[in-house]
Amino acid sequence: MEFVFQPQAPIAVPVAGSQARYAVRRVYCVGRNYAAHAREMGFDPDREPPFFFCKPADAVVPVNYGETLELAYPGQTQNYHYEAELVAVIGKGGSDIAVADALEHVWGYAVGLDMTRRDLQMKMREMGRPWEIGKAFDRSAPLGPIHRASEVGHFERGGLWLTVNGETKQRSDVSHLIWSVAETVADLSKFFRLEPGDVIYTGTPEGVGAVKAGDALTVGVEGLGELDVRVV
Incomplete structure (x- = not known):
């Protein structure tokens, strides 16, 4: 097959404890999935149906353990925010998935x-208007190594945190998700057929805020380790 331009190689995220890589197909994000964050953004956190937005696959920036990602402060903004998240990745396709089967x-x-x-x-x-210019820009989705669910289990609880220059800004627990991972996968699959390679950012807790050039961020989830980013 001949292409007019050489196709871009897939974004390849490291798999913890392995030389294998996980190729990203699509990136889905859940909006306002922690009650306290919904409040800080000016919304009622009642358990309304989840809503989703997307980022392009090449917004993902893989970050290995032990390295610090240098992330350039993007153009066209004066208010560049972090949002720490547990990310679930899909390994089996399906549509209209039942909650009981979602994991x-x-x-x-x-x-x-x-x-x-x-x-x-x-x-x-x-x-x-759509959020794309605020959410779906280049390098807007740093992502740490993926841990197999067969090894770490599924996350009904577990600490989630983010620090800026050593000061804790976000600290919560995955148990505070309004919509669990299983419920999120089931609902999302009503609107899109999920396939291996799909990545789901499950939402961020309260404490989001702005960063500037020179700031060092560390974000972690209990059982999954931490990733480090420096804004430049």
């Missing part, structure tokens, strides 16, 4: 960051 489709978990141009997101929200 059978989850291959593993990782630590992720949903970086956000908050001022642009808010401007688009106020205008009733």
Whole structure:
């Protein structure tokens, strides 16, 4: 087969304890999935149906353990925010998946960051327009090594935290998710056929905030380790 341009290689995320890589197909994100974060963003945290937005696959930036990702402060924003998240990755495809079966489709978990141009997101929200320029920009989804669910289990609870320059900014527990991983996978599969390679950022707790060039971020999930980022 001849291509006009050489196709981009898939984004390959390391698998913990292995030389294997996980190829990213799609990136889905859950909005306002912790009650306290919904409140800090000005919304009622009642258990309304989850909603989703997407990032392109190449927004993912794999980060190995022991390395510090240098993340350039993006253009067109004066309010660049971090959002610490538990990330679930799909290993078995399906549509209209039942909640009781949903975790059978989850291959593993990782630590992720949903970086956000908050001022642009808010401007688009106020205008009733899509969030892409605030959420789906280049290198907006740093992602740590993926741990197999067969080794770490599924996450009904576990600490989640983020520090900036050593100061804790976000600290919560996965048990505080409004919609669990299983419920999120089941609901998302009503609207999209999920396939191996799909990555789901499950939402962030309260404490989101802005960073500037020179700031050092560490984000972690209990049982999955930490990833380190420096804004440059």
